[in-house]
Amino acid sequence: MALNIFWFLPTQGESRYLGSSKGARVVDHDYLAQIATAADRLGYGGVLIPTGRSCDDAALVAASLIPLTQRLKFLVAIRPSVVSPTVAARQAATLDRLSNGRALFNLVTGGKPDELAAEGVYLNHEDRYAAADEFTQVWTRLLEGEEVTLHGQHIHVDKARLDYLPLQQPRPPLYFGGSSAPAHRLAGEQVDLYLTWGEPPQAVKEKLADVQAEAAKHGRKLRFGIRLHVIVRETNEAAWAAANELIQYVDDDTIAQALEAFKSHDSVGQQRMTALHGGDRSKLEVSPNLWAGVGLTRGGAGTALVGDPATVAARIQEYADLGIDTFIFSGYPHLEEAYRVAELVFPLLDVAKTEIPQRHQQEAVGDVVAHSYRAKRLVSAS
Numbered sequence: 001m002a003l004n005i006f007w008f009l010p011t012q013g014e015s016r017y018l019g020s021s022k023g024a025r026v027v028d029h030d031y032l033a034q035i036a037t038a039a040d041r042l043g044y045g046g047v048l049i050p051t052g053r054s055c056d057d058a059a060l061v062a063a064s065l066i067p068l069t070q071r072l073k074f075l076v077a078i079r080p081s082v083v084s085p086t087v088a089a090r091q092a093a094t095l096d097r098l099s100n101g102r103a104l105f106n107l108v109t110g111g112k113p114d115e116l117a118a119e120g121v122y123l124n125h126e127d128r129y130a131a132a133d134e135f136t137q138v139w140t141r142l143l144e145g146e147e148v149t150l151h152g153q154h155i156h157v158d159k160a161r162l163d164y165l166p167l168q169q170p171r172p173p174l175y176f177g178g179s180s181a182p183a184h185r186l187a188g189e190q191v192d193l194y195l196t197w198g199e200p201p202q203a204v205k206e207k208l209a210d211v212q213a214e215a216a217k218h219g220r221k222l223r224f225g226i227r228l229h230v231i232v233r234e235t236n237e238a239a240w241a242a243a244n245e246l247i248q249y250v251d252d253d254t255i256a257q258a259l260e261a262f263k264s265h266d267s268v269g270q271q272r273m274t275a276l277h278g279g280d281r282s283k284l285e286v287s288p289n290l291w292a293g294v295g296l297t298r299g300g301a302g303t304a305l306v307g308d309p310a311t312v313a314a315r316i317q318e319y320a321d322l323g324i325d326t327f328i329f330s331g332y333p334h335l336e337e338a339y340r341v342a343e344l345v346f347p348l349l350d351v352a353k354t355e356i357p358q359r360h361q362q363e364a365v366g367d368v369v370a371h372s373y374r375a376k377r378l379v380s381a382s
Contacts, residue, residue, distance in 0.1 A: 001325055002352035003316070004225075006046040006075065007039040007338050008330035011056040016333055019258075019297040020249035025333065029064060035335050036065045039072055042342035045354045046073030048227070048328045050300075051108055053115050059091055066099045071354040075104040075175060075328070080135035081121045081128065086160045088135075089142040096166035100357050103166070107136060107176040107191060109183070110267045123154075125266045129182035130154060136174070136190045143171035163368075167360050175225065179207065179269035187222065188214025193326060197269055198228035198303035199276070200287035205322050225326030226319055229294050229304035230337065232312045232344050239306050246332060247281070247293050255279050258297045265299070273302040289315050304331075313348035 009032055016023030025031065039047055049058040062074035076095065078088045096103040109132045116122070123131060131154035138157055141148045147161040166172055176187055177195035184207075187194045194211050196204055208224055215222045231246070233239040262274045277284055277292040284293045286303070289311055295302020305312050316327060331337025365374055 001320065002350045003320060004045045004326040004352050005043075005341075005346070005349075006048055006073075006326065006328040007035070007044045007341075008328065008334060009035055009047050009049050009061065010330070010334050011058070011061055012050055012052070012054045014333055017245075017249050018247050018294065018332070019251075019254045022249055023333075031335075032061060033065060033068050035338060036069055036072060038335060038338050040069040042338060043346060043351060043353070044072065044338070044342070045352060046075055046102075046104060048075045048106070048330075049077070051077035051079065051106075052111060053118065059095060062095060062103070063098060066102070069102075070356045071102075073102045073104050073354070074099065075106050077106045077108045078139070079108055079119075080132040081116075081123060081154070082119045084157075085135045085138035085155060086142065086157060089139045089162055092139070092172060093143060093162055093164055093166040096168055096172050097164065097360075097362065100359060101167040101172075102357065103168070103172045105172055105174050106195075107132065107174055109178065109186075110265075110269075112261075112265055114264065125180070126182060127154070129178075129180075129186055133186055133190065136186070140171065140174070140190065145170075167362075177227070177269065179267075179272055183268070184211050184214050187211050188216075188220065189218050191222070193223040193225050195225045195227055195326075195328070197273055197301045198226055198290065198305075199272060200290060201318050201322065203272075204319065204324075208322060208324075223326065224322075224324045225328060226324050227301040227328045228330075229301065230312060230329045230331050230341050230345070231291070231304050231306045232309055232340055234308060234344070236308045236311060239308060239312075243291055243293055243304065243306050247296060250281075250296055255281070255296050258299075262299065270299060273300070276303065301330075309344040309348055313345050316345070316349060 014025040014027050049061050051058050058076045062076050092105055109128050134152040134155035138148050138150055142162050143166055145165055147159055149158050173192040175193045175195055176191040196207055231239050231243045233242055259279045273295050276286045284291050286292050289305055289307045291304045291306045294304050305315050368374055
């Protein structure tokens, strides 16, 4: 099974060291373009663009990088309850057409309660998933060309439709990650690829089995992906030294602040990430070569594969053997680490080759009368 390997665009900030402003970089468009074009040339299949209050808008970042890349796909967040499903579907179709079919979408239901409240979302954990379920029904059906009327508990639309559909058929793929029971039910019923954060392989195996069982209830079968950091060097000793260097400025007060902030999350996935290390820097290797040091200060994905190229490749293969075909990696700083992973690890794996997509010929539609009707085609009298 060829592996799809993606990289990460650090729109939330960039540094050589975690938990510190030391070694910080300006993340402007030129820097993001450097990372994206490097990923494009190095053979990464796509880039994940994060979402949240601390990040630039993912769709705008993706759109700005379309003309600078040829193969790279853009995995862009959509936020149920923050935006209407009709607007989100129109944005998705637009990005897919502008990128010549290189758009992917990541359903993000969670976040810190105070951040969600700032976006006007006051739903509890269970209700957010109920709203996401209705949102995804509308979003999916619109992108597949249906006219949709739905009066649900959270979503209400009448005769919604898209006049301009995406290039990918039947629609661009939908990714999603979540560790709670409602998340697994949503994944099993509606998404195309389920993403997990980098937990030890046995925990990942159990999670994937549960999600696949949910999918089987609907006669479906999902693809799987995993989100991890990577610290790879020529030797194991050098890799572990680099890991320790990454957190050398993280002090106990910073860890305590991070743990307190993580407590405010109602995300089961975040709780599982935090539980891997519990704030104890003496117990960070939570599985062979799986290091939880990133999660001492960083929310979300908090583990890294650490080792020499052969070791890291072997650990990646362990996850692939569980049925995972998509790996979304990152490393600090993201520009240099993109090169290290590609040059040191790619040659040891069966990495899927991403071709430059052929240009799609889109229909010439002419004027739209009263924003409602396409102009009639004139028939020659001859």
